[in-house]
Amino acid sequence: MINVALCGLRHLHPDGYMALFAQVPEMRVVAASEADELRRREFAAKFGVPVYTTYQEALEKHDVQLAAIFLPHAECPEAVEFAAAAGAHVLVEKPMAADAAGIGRMIAACERAGVVLTTPYLWRYHQMSREIKRLVTDGVVGEVIALEGRMAAGKPVRYQQASPWMLEKKKSGGGAMHNLGVHWIDLFRWLLEDEVVSAYGDIRIITPGIDVEDQSFALLTFSRGARAYLDISYTVPASYPHGRDLFVGIRGTAGTIAWSPAFEGAADEMFLSSEKKEYKDAPWRRYAFDNLVVPGYCGILGVSYLRDLAESLTAGRPPVIPGREGLKALQVVEAVYQSAALGRPVSLS
Known part of the structure; x- marks a missing residue:
């Protein structure tokens, strides 16, 4: 135990x-x-x-x-x-x-x-993420040239009662890009099996009385040439379904993937178009997953992560997501912040 x-x-x-x-x-x-x-x-x-x-x-x-x-x-x-x-x-x-x-x-x-x-980067455990990784790895969209990630969560007021320190830069380290942007940074690194080599950032504070950004944008360049655009914010109104506006897009030399994840929802659908010859009779396809609905943060994604962790600890194996993966994601965030301050792209060593 x-x-x-x-x-x-x-x-x-x-x-x-x-x-x-x-x-x-x-x-x-x-x-x-x-x-x-x-x-x-x-x-x-x-x-x-x-x-x-x-x-x-x-x-x-x-x-x-x-x-x-x-x-x-x-x-x-x-x-x-x-x-x-x-x-x-x-x-x-x-x-x-x-x-x-x-x-x-x-x-x-x-x-x-x-x-x-x-560290629990749980989007790696989503069945749609894994299907997208299979499609990218198998070359169904060709060479990936561009990615797009949007993650807009509820407004900063949601932190003021439960965890007000999230809105204090000295305690939290940053705002939306620091707290949410790391999700898509990690997911894109994992999907491409590649590292970010340069970052350009733009950040804004919209809500009065906080000292972390609640709106942020980034343009990332990966070592093999793919570019990723991120739109990360605390701007979604309380009426928005599940409090998240999420999107993942991938464009390659032979196809496109578009996915609007249902945060903690059951039904997910992803659109694929491909010019590969094996797809010529049905070049447009939709993939649907009905995730098992279970209680808890991120639902079945969180359960799957903890099961994997329990298995690795019991067997004495390294975890599926070691701490160094978190380090790499946060290094990209710091480059985004540095770029925003300097007004120019920043290289990652």
């Missing part, structure tokens, strides 16, 4: 993760920690687990094999260092830290301690 401690509860996702952990028989949550007294009482009453004031106390009082970190991003590196030194494997909610240097500290600490560091 893998005993889990949740470190930090002033975040939008810990409650959703409790529903996910409940569906993975190899894992059980034995403790949590949170500095805010009201949140501690609410969580303990809802889930029936002991909640401590500090993660140090939670990890010292319980035999914990996995620490799941949901702290303000600037606090995550120190928490990971403590958990790793205590012998616990570590899951850190993306984007993992306020800056790439913080993730570097995490990687070093976990390597010293011989424990696993992982």
Whole structure:
């Protein structure tokens, strides 16, 4: 059995993760920690687990094999260092830290301690993502030349009660690009099996009283020449279905893919057009998946990730998504921010 401690509860996702952990028989949550007294009482009453004031106390009082970190991003590196030194494997909610240097500290600490560091980039587990990766890998759209990713989530007010630190740059590291853009950055890197070599960014603060961007754009160049355009924001009205406006597009020398994911919805459809000869009799196709509906953050995607993680920890294998993947995504975000400040493209070393 893998005993889990949740470190930090002033975040939008810990409650959703409790529903996910409940569906993975190899894992059980034995403790949590949170500095805010009201949140501690609410969580303990809802889930029936002991909640401590500090993660140090939670990890010292319980035999914990996995620490799941949901702290303000600037606090995550120190928490990971403590958990790793205590012998616990570590899951850190993306984007993992306020800056790439913080993730570097995490990687070093976990390597010293011989424990696993992982981050849940759950879009890799979507069945449509996997079908798109198969199509790209098999060359159905030819050489990929352009990608488009839109992720517009609810307005900043959604953070003001549950996790106000998300709107403070010193604690969070950044806004929409930092918190949401990493999803599509990671997905595109994974789909292409390629790395970003340059970034151009443009960011704006629309909502008064916050110091992180709520509207951001980026143009990324991959090493093999593909370009990716990102439109990432906290601008969706409360009336929008599931609170997310999502789109993934891929254009290649022989075809096109278009997908508007249904966030935490069941039915997903993707459009494909291809000029490959095996598609000549039906060059336009639609792929449909009805995802299994289960409770918890990101539903079956989150459950699948935790099942994979439990299996890898039990077998002593590396995780499917190691911490270094989070580092690479955040390095791209930092290049976007640097570009926006300088007004020119920035190269990634």
